[in-house]
Amino acid sequence: MKLLHEGASAASLRVVRFGVFGLWLAKIADDPTQRLAELPAWFFERVGVMSLIPAGAWRALHSVAALTGVRIVTVVCLLLSLGGRWRTPAALASCLLITFHEGLVRGVGHVNHNELPLLYAAYILALFPVVEALGRRASPDARPVDRSDVPLVLIVAVFTFTYALTGVSRLVLWTPGAFHPNTVTTWILLNAYQPTAYYTWQLGRHVMELPYWGRGVLAGGLLLVTVFEALAPCCLFSRRFRRVFLLVMAPTHVLVALSMNILFWENLAMFLLLLDFDPVVCSIQARIERRRVR
């Protein structure tokens, strides 16, 4: 029995690197961050590592020009992270800049989780070459071994741990109340009546039309999902569990988006990492090389 992505090729690592930094590039390029400067500065709190930014610099950053500048630099760094000679320093700089972006938007209201697994994936990909270099320096006589699989396994581990942390927390702290039909109904109603950026219809507004047993089924579904969340790290070593996990969690994310307007699209994209894509990547690479030789 092997772990998912154990022994994966360098080509797979390049594909994942391209995917992760490419997603961040698309996000930042599409996001009009500078518009946040139109809101009062007091609306933004410095959360977590953002408190390391001096108050004066924080005030200076709260302007359309500064936020536009940061956005442009971030886009350039992310572009350079995709490949080429400068990819390692560019990836490290990108991580700092996207942490700033994520910290800025989380300074309002609530520190939520949507983009964090993708952020952690970027950290792992950016830091791994540094760790490899440090390891080589520490033991220069050791035979160099290609361990392109390590960051891939670690990303999957961290990704599945985020689910497990959520599931275990719900089971330990809020069982059985969290699985009461009225609890689930309340969450759906509270979220369904909030404005949304995605679409204009909300399934959740009709939850009261369901009979009580129907809402009981929703609560039972939440219990099932919570158990799968808690067991998520099993995706690392069990192919059968991975398949069932995807069959349960992907529709759950879609249902949560339709009923509560909470869309974890980054997680949906990261579900691709739960597929064993290395053979496909290797075969494509081999085909490309064969064509090149001809």
Add this chain to the structure above:
Amino acid sequence: MARDWSQLMRITLLWFSAYLAALLFDRDLWVVSPYGLAESLCWLLILSLLVSVPAVRAFVGGLPRAQRAFCAVAIGALLFGQFTGIRPKRTFPLVPWRMFGSVDRTLQPFTFFELVGDGQDGRSRAVNPVKLFPSLKNFRMTVGLNGIIERGLDEGAAREQRQADEQRLREMLAAIGRVYNERHPDEALRSLGVIRCHFDPALHHPETQISRQRALTVDVVASAP
């Protein structure tokens, strides 16, 4: 067998490091509360079970030292974020992973807010702040704005505090209205109001019986002064 014990010792050390770091960092000492302790001990059990899986043990055991340390730091950092409790604002980007964790055994009435603009042409227009500031997404914008609105409309607060909160709400609405006018010059607003909406799930058809009441209106200028 000795190797198994060594990995178990290492994983316990990793767990303990995260626990200790959280204990030192978190002012609320969540990790020594009964729930915090129970949750963190669950994680010690989960980590021990994981490391007892032969495939995991073989993978971790075969890693070069630097890469093994890197993996340990990544997992330890996640645990640290979780063990620091229920307030993610101090530890970002490491956060406690707690979602859908409240308990409401009875359905209670609740209040939500809508923003409605009065156009230059006299027509009313729904204003969606999330679409004006998409960076913040639904949840962050809603939680942030609702907090400002609730405080701004709270008549129970002390006079000075109430005035300050209402001033902040007015400032916020004026900013939202200004951005709306910049984005929609053909549908420019002259004022923007907060509608307090009351939803009572006990009613027979609550969806059709939401009561709406305009709570506050501010004038909107076309662009920043």
